[in-house]
Amino acid sequence: MSDQINTRRRRLLGTTVAGIGLLQMGLSELAQAQTTKTVSSVGSYAEIKQINAGTLNIGYAEAGPQNGPVVILVHGWPYDIYSYAEVTPLLVAAGYRVIVPYLRGYGSTRFLSSDTPRNGQQAVIAVDLIALMDALKIDKAILGGFDWGARTVNIVAALWPERVKAMVSVSGYLIGSQAANHAPLPPKAEFAWWYQFYFATERGYAGYDANRHDFNKLIWQLASPKWNFSDATFDRSAESFNNPDHVAVVIDNYRWRLGLSRGEAKYDDIEKRLATAPTIAVPTITMEGDANGAPHPQPEAYAKKFTGKYAHRNIGGGIGHNLPQEAPKAFADAIIDVARF
Template sequence: MEVIKANGLDFAYLSAGPEDGPLALCLHGFPDSAHTWRHLLPELAAAGYRAVAPFMRGYAPTGVPADGAYQSGALAADAIALHEALNGGSDAVIIGHDWGAFATYGAAAYAPDRWRRAVTLAVPPVNAMMGAFFSYEQLKRSFYIFLFQTPLAEMALDRSFIEGLWRDWSPGYNASEDIGHVMDCLSTPDNIAAAIGYYRAMLDPSRLIERYAAEQTSASTTGERPVLYLHGVQDGCLGPGVADPDTVLTHLPPGSRAEIVPDAGHFLQLERPQDVNRRILDWLS
């Protein structure tokens, strides 16, 4: 594990591959860690990429931001700053799952000259899912988002709660190793508050910080770099109805692709690593 400073934070990260290879920046979501990319990093390295998976802002051992910024624009700014700090070129690619997908949409749209292609998993563009998000079935799945707006959130977010989310979101997957990594990332009250802060910034405009306004806007625009979008058919967090490929494609740049991955839930990169890795490497090549 290494550490690099970007956007005013010390980011811890995992890496694989040649130092002079094109950068492949891999961004995790909630409740997860950089270890979620443990199957993909060596495959990217074998393909010649310098694959880097940072722990996202607020997730130990990465620092907790002093300004309390957790909006999508801040995540996009982090990705752009990491590209700069890691000496990425215009041949870099960016891959994001869950909250990492929000960061990927924003970074690719705001700074298209920094990225050749993008991949997102499990969270479609926000404009693509708005209609289906407010269905009764999806609102039941999204209960945790509304819980996280309350003062009870910090007490609720313990190991048992996280185990329940993984069990519901990726049915049948043994997440014991991953949950151990998550608990390491959320080892202090400040880290727990940070993870919840992502969701509070999502629904509370007062938490949006002006310095990230441009990146925030980019996170909900189409952009120009082609995107591969992957969604597990058994995703218990965002049901497949929220990620209909035809609908998703209308909100992605020209040349993009949207695919449903069989026998996979929300953490599809861990549940079906060979299938997902093949799709990603084929897309990047």
């Protein structure tokens, strides 16, 4: 596996607070054997670590004191750990140990076996997160996420609340089910999911495989229409889409939602529990940008799903779907505040 999986060291830029926070990633170590290699990048994390967890060898960035309260930040599609590159040093400055993993099919995360299905259903990604916490010997953490990441932290908070101190979730409550997805939406809402229907076809599979860079850049533009990100910012994250399992996992995720992919039978019990739309009792802050161009529920539609201490924050200023990267201070403030609930 070590021939296939290498961690990546990257260049830090500047001597700002952000740079100081990110430098600590290169100083923190775990008791597991890990390997590294150097890669030049823009505004990068100091080190990408690797650890075997469940069915994966997971790549992750880490910063902050080893004895600090743990925050795990989970990205979505088509994004990666750099959605949290500016959030991380803010949390490190507040004393937190921050862990940002690549999801299955992204970056340096790899399957340990070629026989493991390249499954993207909602349950398995949450199971991956629990496996990572177990591998790192983290009993309890503050969780934060958006897009796939929000759904993932929702699931962990709902089904394994003993592992979650508090949660920040962009776009609120995103747990779904195949049964719920069978119901057609109004035409305008269906139109917003155009890529899901494209992915349901073999043409879509081949098209995404051949054009993942330009496809995902288009998604960034549509999902955050007022975010004027640079080519360098996008290309930094686009490296993670070159993962050999990326296309298979992404396509399976969206096909599973429509019932076109079966998923793995061993996760059926988890999916049955999720299909009941369980409430979440851990302290939670939900967030929404005022210019989110991606499909998302309205806050009033999910507020009652959070039965513990709860607050919602609307973030103005043209903030789109990738809220942590577009409004890093607002997201970091939410993590710090929810920890005090």
